[in-house]
Amino acid sequence: xxxRRASQLVREIDSSEAGQLAPFNSDIFxxxxxxxxxxxxxxxxxxxxxxxxxLDIETTRNEDHYGAAIHHLSLLRNKRCLMAYMxxxxxxxxxxxxxIGPVLPHDIQEKLHFSExxxxxxxxxxxxxxxxxxxxxxxxxxxxxKDPYIQVRVLEDIGEVSLGxxxxxxxxxxxxxxxxxxxxxxxxxxxxxxxxx
Amino acid sequence: MSSWDDDDESASAATTxxxxxxxxxxxxxxxxxxxxxxxxxxxxVREQIQLLVRHxxxxxxxxxxxxxxxxxxxxxxxVRQEETLDDFTDSGxxxxxxxLYQMDxxxxxxxxxxxxxxxxxxxxxxxxxxxxxxxxxxxLSEQEQKFAKSCGEIMEKHLKQSxxxxxxxGYGDEFVTKQSLSSTEDDMIFIFLPVPEPQLDTFVxxxxxxxxxxxxxxxx
Numbered sequence: 436x437x438x439r440r441a442s443q444l445v446r447e448i449d450s451s452e453a454g455q456l457a458p459f460n461s462d463i464f465x466x467x468x469x470x471x472x473x474x475x476x477x478x479x480x481x482x483x484x485x486x487x488x489x490l491d492i493e494t495t496r497n498e499d500h501y502g503a504a505i506h507h508l509s510l511l512r513n514k515r516c517l518m519a520y521m522x523x524x525x526x527x528x529x530x531x532x533x534x535i536g537p538v539l540p541h542d543i544q545e546k547l548h549f550s551e552x553x554x555x556x557x558x559x560x561x562x563x564x565x566x567x568x569x570x571x572x573x574x575x576x577x578x579x580x581k582d583p584y585i586q587v588r589v590l591e592d593i594g595e596v597s598l599g600x601x602x603x604x605x606x607x608x609x610x611x612x613x614x615x616x617x618x619x620x621x622x623x624x625x626x627x628x629x630x631x632x
Numbered sequence: 633m634s635s636w637d638d639d640d641e642s643a644s645a646a647t648t649x650x651x652x653x654x655x656x657x658x659x660x661x662x663x664x665x666x667x668x669x670x671x672x673x674x675x676x677v678r679e680q681i682q683l684l685v686r687h688x689x690x691x692x693x694x695x696x697x698x699x700x701x702x703x704x705x706x707x708x709x710x711v712r713q714e715e716t717l718d719d720f721t722d723s724g725x726x727x728x729x730x731x732l733y734q735m736d737x738x739x740x741x742x743x744x745x746x747x748x749x750x751x752x753x754x755x756x757x758x759x760x761x762x763x764x765x766x767x768x769x770x771x772l773s774e775q776e777q778k779f780a781k782s783c784g785e786i787m788e789k790h791l792k793q794s795x796x797x798x799x800x801x802g803y804g805d806e807f808v809t810k811q812s813l814s815s816t817e818d819d820m821i822f823i824f825l826p827v828p829e830p831q832l833d834t835f836v837x838x839x840x841x842x843x844x845x846x847x848x849x850x851x852x
Contacts, residue, residue: 468798468799471798471799471800471803472800474800475800475801475803510799510800510803511803514795514799514803517795518791518795521790521791521794521795522787522791525787525790525791526756526757529756533749533753548794550790550793550794551790551794553790553793554786554787554789554790557782557786557789557790558756558783558786561779561782561783561786562752562779564778564779564782565752565775565776565778565779568775568778569748569775571678571744571745571748572745573745573748573749573752575745576738576741576742576745576746579739579742579746580735580738580739580742582735583731583734583735583738584731614734615738616734616738
């Protein structure tokens, strides 16, 4: 049946959990694209046939006309499904920028179409340029702050750092009790993590 | 629904900017559509935050939270700060007090960031819907409009290269010929792909803050 494969893609989006991304289904995606080309070939040949019979393609309503119309509409339907598939995936991908950060882990990268990788990169750049224009970092402070001080563990040797009125030696695996705003920059660089007992 | 952003103007007279920001943030969080950007408020709050960060060791935040009206000017802050500086050089600043101010500052910063973030996320979601309406576009700040424009372009590029360019000649075109996300006409940007719109026609819970009197509801 025409349009069935394309609807599988849409169903895949529908059945996946919100915010989760399945691997890009390039197998079915390519099949649908091929189906589109097939529809188009059929459509063209029916039109050609009508032209060869010297029929007016604008007004003639014979079986070839309706055949062509079905191919045309099936193609449009496939197109809509493909667009919906891509669009909905792109929405999930853009949410990763807020949830995960500017660099996606390998296992997510593997699920993406090459154009989706590019999309993520461009979209992150758009957010970045907004942030630098506004001069306020929106990627920190994702949850309301509870305490101005937090306990952190240093993941890599940072060395002597002066924080406010005193200096701290941040050596690997040491624990510190720092102002959250001071620690945040190191945490976002991956040099520290919050230490939760 | 559009009354979210201009509700209770009368009540705002006696509140601080932080309270106003909190209200703007709450409204933005609850409303399905993007609301009008309050540039003046954001500018004022940022100015105050900057002053506080610069002079962090002197606790003025408390004073301007407690004793200032909504229209606090920079000069007010500076004057107050000099007062409090003197106050505290006499008494010596208590660490606990400083950390309370820091916490207050952190919370305000969170509010501001979260407010801006919520708006960006709505713009991401409804890029095409917003780009079709001048009224909605006017609600965005200058930077947000720029962001919306690039969001649209990026999505367009992505869909073009992943889907439309692979379709047979003529079928991938509508998007190319009718695109121009920046144009204001209601042209069908995605033919055969409905533009996602916020759901505005829905039921909400309301609580009256003051007597409203008799209120005419539709078909009731």
